[in-house]
Amino acid sequence: MSKSHFKPVLALALMGTLALTACASTAGDSTSEAEAPITIGVLLPLTGPLSTLGKEMQNGYEVARTLFNEAGGVDGRQIEFQVSDAPTPEDAVSVAGTLSTDPDVTAIMGSYSSSIAIPASAVASRNQMPYWETGSVAAATTDRGLSHLYRTVISAAMPAYSNATQEFISKVAAPALESSPDELRFGLVFEDGAYGTSASDQFKALAGTEGYNLVATESYAANTNDLTSVIERLKAAKIDVLYSVPNINDAILLTQQSAALGFKPAYTLGNGTGYTSVDFIAAVGDTADGLVVADAAPLNISDSLLSADLSPTYSEFITAYEEQIGRKPLTHATLGYVGATVLFQEVLSKAETLDADGIVAAAEAVDLGPGETVASFGVKFDETGQNERAGWFFMQYQEGELVTIYPTALASGQ
Amino acid sequence: MTTIQILVSGVLIGGVYALLAVGITLVLGVMKIVNFAQGELLMVGMYLTLLLHTVLGLHPYVAFPIVVVALFGLGAGIHFGLLRWVVDRGHTQQIVLTLGIGIVLQSAALMIFGGSFQSLQIEPFRGGSIVIGSISIGTTRLAAFVVAGIATIALLFLLDRTLTGKAMRATAMDRDAATLMGIPVQRVYLITMGIGSALAGAAGVMLMPIYPVYPTVGVNILLIGFVVVVLGGLGSVAGAFLGGIIIGVVEALAGFWLGAAMSQIVVFALFIVILLVRPQGILKGDTV
Numbered sequence: 001m002s003k004s005h006f007k008p009v010l011a012l013a014l015m016g017t018l019a020l021t022a023c024a025s026t027a028g029d030s031t032s033e034a035e036a037p038i039t040i041g042v043l044l045p046l047t048g049p050l051s052t053l054g055k056e057m058q059n060g061y062e063v064a065r066t067l068f069n070e071a072g073g074v075d076g077r078q079i080e081f082q083v084s085d086a087p088t089p090e091d092a093v094s095v096a097g098t099l100s101t102d103p104d105v106t107a108i109m110g111s112y113s114s115s116i117a118i119p120a121s122a123v124a125s126r127n128q129m130p131y132w133e134t135g136s137v138a139a140a141t142t143d144r145g146l147s148h149l150y151r152t153v154i155s156a157a158m159p160a161y162s163n164a165t166q167e168f169i170s171k172v173a174a175p176a177l178e179s180s181p182d183e184l185r186f187g188l189v190f191e192d193g194a195y196g197t198s199a200s201d202q203f204k205a206l207a208g209t210e211g212y213n214l215v216a217t218e219s220y221a222a223n224t225n226d227l228t229s230v231i232e233r234l235k236a237a238k239i240d241v242l243y244s245v246p247n248i249n250d251a252i253l254l255t256q257q258s259a260a261l262g263f264k265p266a267y268t269l270g271n272g273t274g275y276t277s278v279d280f281i282a283a284v285g286d287t288a289d290g291l292v293v294a295d296a297a298p299l300n301i302s303d304s305l306l307s308a309d310l311s312p313t314y315s316e317f318i319t320a321y322e323e324q325i326g327r328k329p330l331t332h333a334t335l336g337y338v339g340a341t342v343l344f345q346e347v348l349s350k351a352e353t354l355d356a357d358g359i360v361a362a363a364e365a366v367d368l369g370p371g372e373t374v375a376s377f378g379v380k381f382d383e384t385g386q387n388e389r390a391g392w393f394f395m396q397y398q399e400g401e402l403v404t405i406y407p408t409a410l411a412s413g414q
Numbered sequence: 415m416t417t418i419q420i421l422v423s424g425v426l427i428g429g430v431y432a433l434l435a436v437g438i439t440l441v442l443g444v445m446k447i448v449n450f451a452q453g454e455l456l457m458v459g460m461y462l463t464l465l466l467h468t469v470l471g472l473h474p475y476v477a478f479p480i481v482v483v484a485l486f487g488l489g490a491g492i493h494f495g496l497l498r499w500v501v502d503r504g505h506t507q508q509i510v511l512t513l514g515i516g517i518v519l520q521s522a523a524l525m526i527f528g529g530s531f532q533s534l535q536i537e538p539f540r541g542g543s544i545v546i547g548s549i550s551i552g553t554t555r556l557a558a559f560v561v562a563g564i565a566t567i568a569l570l571f572l573l574d575r576t577l578t579g580k581a582m583r584a585t586a587m588d589r590d591a592a593t594l595m596g597i598p599v600q601r602v603y604l605i606t607m608g609i610g611s612a613l614a615g616a617a618g619v620m621l622m623p624i625y626p627v628y629p630t631v632g633v634n635i636l637l638i639g640f641v642v643v644v645l646g647g648l649g650s651v652a653g654a655f656l657g658g659i660i661i662g663v664v665e666a667l668a669g670f671w672l673g674a675a676m677s678q679i680v681v682f683a684l685f686i687v688i689l690l691v692r693p694q695g696i697l698k699g700d701t702v
Contacts, residue, residue: 048529052529220669229670261419278530279530283533283535
């Protein structure tokens with residue numbers, strides 16, 4: 001490139017820098033400390049293949065923020081988000097680095113996917129920045145014992161997770177098939193990323209302890225464009241119950257290709273994520289009816305099942321969400337809303353100081369009982385930062401809508 | 415019986431790979447440019463099909479000619495506005511440019527459509543399949559395979575029997591000599607890029623009822639496309655078709671026998687073996 005080509009490039013770069021400086025100086029204007037907004041760094045995959053549910057979770061955050069700010073914020077101080085896109089683990093590392101060294105950011109909240117949460121929270125903890133995880137389910141997220149990490153959602157390593165699955169299989173699935181768990185032939189299919197591997201490891205462990213007859217275990221890359229070979233192997237194994245852990249596009253592909261290839265196990269139990277996205281419902285329509293999906297928050301429950309002190313109530317949450325987003329929330333929006341609301345109401349509002357130590361102390365003091373969040377589970381963090389009261393729920397597609405069927409106390413439909 | 419089912423599925427998905435690879439190999443053969451934006455052109459084709467369906471209610475197979483013509487225009491436009499400036503330059507410029515075009519198209523799709531997975535469902539094609547004995551043949555996949563076959567034959571006919579095709583082959587063989595013979599080389603390139611892009615569009619239309627579209631959908635498929643092109647022989651149209659089928663079948667059989675996690679290893683191991691043992695590919699690149 002000749003020298004003359006550099007001039008316009010340089011000029012552009014200079015203009016860009018000037019514009020950025022201008023933005024920065026308006027952001028840090030002279031509002032007094034007492035009224036200054038509190039900035040939360042939001043770290044989510046908002047582009048790329050993980051973005052569908054990343055956005056769903058962001059919707060939950062936004063609704064929580066709107067409701068909390070309308071109710072007066074933290075002593076009059078409003079919550080502001082600094083939203084950063086982290087589509088890949090590499091981006092997660094760099095975004096977490098930027099957010100955790102930004103003096104304006106009080107805490108980081110994210111990140112829906114375990115593949116994003118694991119690297120991002122490591123960076124944040126190294127920089128002593130509180131990291132509030134509302135979506136990742138993989139065991140590794142909290143198993144590492146990071147100092148500043150708190151996870152409101154269930155970990156696949158928690159007994160509650162395996163127990164719920166075991167109870168559901170013995171009390172609901174097996175009776176529905178007029179059989180007992182030890183007589184059924186189980187198949188396991190999962191995407192081979194961090195999420196699928198973690199969830200399937202837990203199922204394998206459960207199958208081992210419960211003596212399930214696991215006759216087929218199939219994994220595949222989530223970006224595959226043909227699942228014929230996987231489906232044929234499952235078909236050949238003659239399974240009764242399929243436990244399936246896909247991401248979004250492969251959940252669509254698996255459901256459609258299974259229908260096309262005539263693979264229909266007597267019972268399909270899907271694990272969250274891929275099965276609880278708007279894209280999945282739009283793509284497969286009523287092909288999904290009857291499918292049972294397990295995920296970390298119950299859908300379509302009612303106020304009467306939750307604590308009377310809960311504010312905003314479940315129906316207020318649903319109404320606000322419908323007004324702001326234009327449709328009902330799905331699991332990840334609910335989880336995002338719950339996580340953000342706990343952070344705002346229980347941590348930021350009650351912390352003595354809004355520095356890392358103050359937030360850690362407030363997080364450790366959180367003590368919400370069952371029914372005190374819209375996802376029905378309570379919140380109390382153990383020494384690894386894991387919410388030991390998080391729950392695991394079973395829903396079924398009925399006429400294109402997910403209805404909670406287990407635990408039976410929450411069952412609005414059967 | 416199951417093995418036959420796997421074979422059939424492999425051949426059918428191979429058709430989609432072939433459709434993409436034929437476009438890459440044509441541009442490579444004639445223009446000596448590796449088009450890294452081919453996957454994104456396929457993505458544009460998919461979104462256009464989706465848009466024509468949601469806005470005008472057109473069935474994808476009815477939208478087929480519109481998408482193909484539009485993508486021909488897009489490809490020709492890309493050549494006229496951008497590629498023609500780098501045809502004479504080194505591979506580095508060409509690679510950076512086509513990669514850049516791909517990124518621009520990806521980002522544009524992200525801005526316009528967002529990052530979600532959008533599917534198109536049309537009866538009777540959703541989950542529709544023809545069942546022969548215990549073999550089930552997905553109708554949308556069969557259609558994609560048939561289109562791939564027709565497109566390859568039509569392209570071979572064009573290259574072999576028409577004046578345009580002869581000009582394309584002459585340009586591929588020796589650009590300078592072709593110029594001296596009075597062949598308008600830049601126009602040949604324009605047409606080549608247009609056809610290559612139209613083939614990506616055709617692949618997009620055929621893929622849309624099978625697979626959800628998202629801005630980076632082209633990236634994974636493109637990788638397979640390159641393997642197919644190398645396997646078939648760089649620049650060989652018939653080779654690309656054959657290579658597509660072979661890769662489809664190898665992937666499906668390896669997936670069935672060894673597990674899906676292993677199928678990618680087998681495909682890329684095959685790729686390495688071809689590069690070592692027969693770098694010219696199955697059919698030497700002399701068709702174009």
